[in-house]
Amino acid sequence: MESVRKAFGEKVVLESVSLEIRDGETLAIIGASGSGKSVLLKTLVRLLVPDGGRITVDGQDVLALEREALYALRRHVGYVFQFAALFDSMTVFDNVAMGLRRSGAMGEAEIRDRVLESLRRVEMSGYEDRLPSQISGGQRKRVGLARAIATGPKYLLYDEPTSGLDPVTTAVVDELILRMAKELAVTSVVVTHDMKSAYRIAQRIAMLHRGRIRFTGTPDEIRKSNDDVVRGFIEGRPDLGQEAA
């Protein structure tokens, strides 16, 4: 993405964001709450339309795509929402099957196999007939991940996958993200404000601050950063970033 800008009324959330995501990598986007991380993620698949700039995926200008071409692109993208965004009137099975049914390429038996396989990958076998209201928050996130991987995407986008989870469940979700990246060979973008998770799962970390990318580098590089804003965030010291910001 190049010089992406997004404002909501008077409030400018993304001032000018330029970021390259490399094939096969897991990139964590960090930043304070309200810094625009989720907005940035949504612009990648045009769930939100930026006010300016350019976003290119597989050589296609996302902002210029016609409706059908945009949906064709989205079939290659799995999106894991912050609160899972499961369809509450459907069972776990039907939630995971939604994307597969849309593609129209599979029969019902094949869809069933794929759904069960996706649920097995996220360790949610046996929950097919439950409604989202009958499972816990961590389990909902896992079903959301199963729904995202069911169609065999090239890209996985995670919006705060560990927010609101206890440390043990957070570690389980982190482990799942690592496994998905390895087993499915996908390119992953993970929005998080949890530094422990970011260090654990990412090959590169980008920090969003005041509508711009403040830092991009490996976990080691960010640990060694001399930028007070970056250090202030990763060390949880608000006093550090104030002057430099």
Added chain:
Amino acid sequence: MRAVWDAPLGAVGRGAIAFAAGFGRFGTFAIRVGRAMPDIGIWARLLVLQMAKLGVASLPIALFIAAFTGIVLALQASYTMTGAVPLYFVGTLVGKTMLLELGPVLTGLALAGRVGANIAAEIGTMRVTEQIDALETLAYDPLAYLVVPRVIAGVIMFPVVVVFADALGILGGWITAMNLLDLSSAEFVRGLRLFFRPFDVEYSLIKAASFGLAVTSIGCFFGFQTSGGAEAVGRSTTQAVVVASMLILVLDAFWAVALL
């Protein structure tokens, strides 16, 4: 120095701008829904479910209202006409009023509350919990998935519900006339047939279909416009019911001017 009318004039101006902006947003929404219509593969299988939900499930409340309306109409007609007009005109008044006005309008208003609120709350909740974004990421057009089947179901099922309401309202008036008024069944039917024209039924159905379109599209529109949390869902639901009810009354007047 500010004049005393600055504040009220300012409020009127802001209201007018907000109304125009809302109207524009609804126009854009309607165009996008029109573009989603060809996605038959998405909405066709959901249509029957919505027809049952919007239409069949609405029958009890519509029939309840219609039955009591028919009873009251017969009694009020008899009270009004005593001594001046032959009593069989009770049948005329019940039939004409149910078909032309009260059948479709009362059913429309009841369904604006039941169906319009339900749609706005359901879609509004899906909006604030990112379920609509999730549909987008799974390559479903949310307008084709959520709006088109509801709007088509409304246009088809409102007339069906109104037919039953009209019939039960007239039946209620008929039974009342026979049991509580000094009127035979034959006299009631004579009055009923006196000024009846088949167009009365068409008029009732046209109105009902337009009310179905108004209630469902307004409910979907306000649901989609929702942003925020539970309070926003409540606000959208209220707005949907109020605007749909007002639109029903405007359409009622429009059809009277255009068709009668």
